[in-house]
Amino acid sequence: MTHAPAHDPLPLDPRDAPVPRYGSGSLADVLPAALAGLEVAAPGTGLVLPPADRVCLFLVDGLGWELLRAHPGEAPFLSSLLPGSRAGDGAPITSGFPATTATSLASVGTGLAPAAHGLAGYKVLDPDTGETMNQLRWEPWTEPAAWQPHPTLFQAAHAAGVATSQVTAPHFEHTPLTRVALSGGTFLGRLDAGERMDLAACRLAAADRALVYTYYAELDGAGHRFGVDSDAWRGQLAHVDGLARRLAEQLPPRSVLYITGDHGMVDVPSTEDARFDFDEDWELRAGVARLGGEGRARHLYAVPGAAPDVYAVWREVLAGHAWVATRDEAVELGWFGPPGTPLAARVRQRIGDVVVAMTGDSAVVAGVTEPKESALIGMHGSVTPAEQLVPLLEVRT
Template structure:
């Protein structure tokens, strides 16, 4: 166990030069929430194998169970395939088929009419692990990524706001500027929730780049969005999904019917449609729940319904914005920031979400906060400074992170492994009560399908 009550003196070296006087048996060992790791595993690059990333680079220490595990090296963290196989490459690869300039190494066969069906929370591993619930989608797995039978990566963090912005703009998070669930708004000094857009921030100031949809519409491609009516005027829609016609349909079956109808309206068409409830049920009940399973069945039926209505010369791409893992409600799996004086010492604001944290330090404390978080989380997370995370390509390829976005990224960036999360039960009670979580770099969260149907 590595809980606050078992720890001794402070580890913020500049605030107190004492080291914690704990015996090894009080600090060490793999967390009970994690499975045993293969010491030979090196998770770079991130591809379609493995589920929840677990790493041990020092098997002798891990095997002892009586010493502190060596903190994970952020250089070993899987990096999204920006430029060749991430969500930000999807629309540029599609619109290249319409003769628009391509800014990606991802190559997809052209089609006159293209529909993108994005299912919130549809991870590659969760789909592959439930073939009996989704027979139609499972039958399409060999078509994924232009017939390679491989997934795409989402980008970091693997969360809805960042992923939808990556899809819509064709840019990685470090360029479009939505690098997490909650990040610092430098002009106000408060946390900005980029999914709910709270507190209000002018959308076009926060994300000034035009969407791929808008560029396609300007190039003469019939562009349309079909989604739930409540999403039509949200700021996230404004910055990520604007361009062309909007059609709101509350009923999911009516939604896919409308998407097929929009696709048939022109010789060259790009249609986007969205389904949210798989993710919501995963958060509330977990991906090991009957509610989530019923949602996967629903998604499978909707995808089949849409595929059966495709007009001639069409391509349908079915993808997700992230996967998900279930986090046990145990002290070993949930580090509570609000109850852990070591994690909270020197921290001005805690951003991100349970599986991917942006940690903003008080002035002068960044090095100490980084050291403490690495020590406390040890083999449960990759912990990097902002400079390390940017240089390693977490938020985009070298040079992609824009200057306006840099201060939104935490002084310390945390990507969880295994089945652990950093929660905040008092300041984030709703988020801390979730069963299913996402955001990190593990294959279960990062990998999403790119299933294809053509007529």
């Protein structure tokens, strides 16, 4: 299949793509800035947050800045914390690239950009096996400590004497992603999200110095399945708003609650001009040995010697729909970390020979080899504001 638009748009210049604000306003900067007030050693950051003795981070999967601002009726409490509201003084931060859960959670938990922690996408090449690895599901399995060897900030806080807890769903306790990104201190599993809010508040109150992380996944699930323009998604946002209020109202003295997301989301129309199907398009398949990433952010691992041709063809086929960069370009431009950040060999080989970041509402799907992912309505991963910008809302006592 080929795509022949009525007019011939020029390929997008990757130098024009928005770049995450690593080091000053990204997810990787939140905990280092918060832990500075607890006198816990953490990676340096230009983000400054007022100190508090008790810190709670509530991460809502799929809570994008633009989506939140567009739905004040469903989220009156969260909207009251936005800039321009009576109480709000927060501003958006960026997720990091790709804007996807595994990458973002690793950035949150380690305080490092993807260039350093190495979870550089939804699916990336495992150089040791030559196969793509799903870093969210950790399939096929590989040794977590070798894949992501850096300690977490929760481990650092616990070692510094801060009462540290993760309060989330029980099935996350022993996952490799939790181990490499969120482990340290005490894990407390609760199925009911309301109980998680109550327990998080109790853990804050139980110590003079505390760090508590809690998480809610279902907003993201509703967006993927039904789209962010659905009643199901709006209902989930209203539920999140109630959970945030419930937690905020129970904060003990000298506490701060930060509410953020790991990425935003866009709905991708089920039309041929929006969904480029890798499995059906011989031009896109030519020279590609492995397809990584996800619909909105792709890693392309080329057959030896074919990378220049793959780069040229994808730029032409996706002209007007994507920023297409070589690995070196993407790294130098600051997609995976601050420009000039050196990449360890273990990380460099995970990044595609060619990296693709979609714009607008387009995606590169793979209908045969990735049937479940290709059927999703809501998608994320790219560098657009709809996916990159997430809130950093604050409640203090």
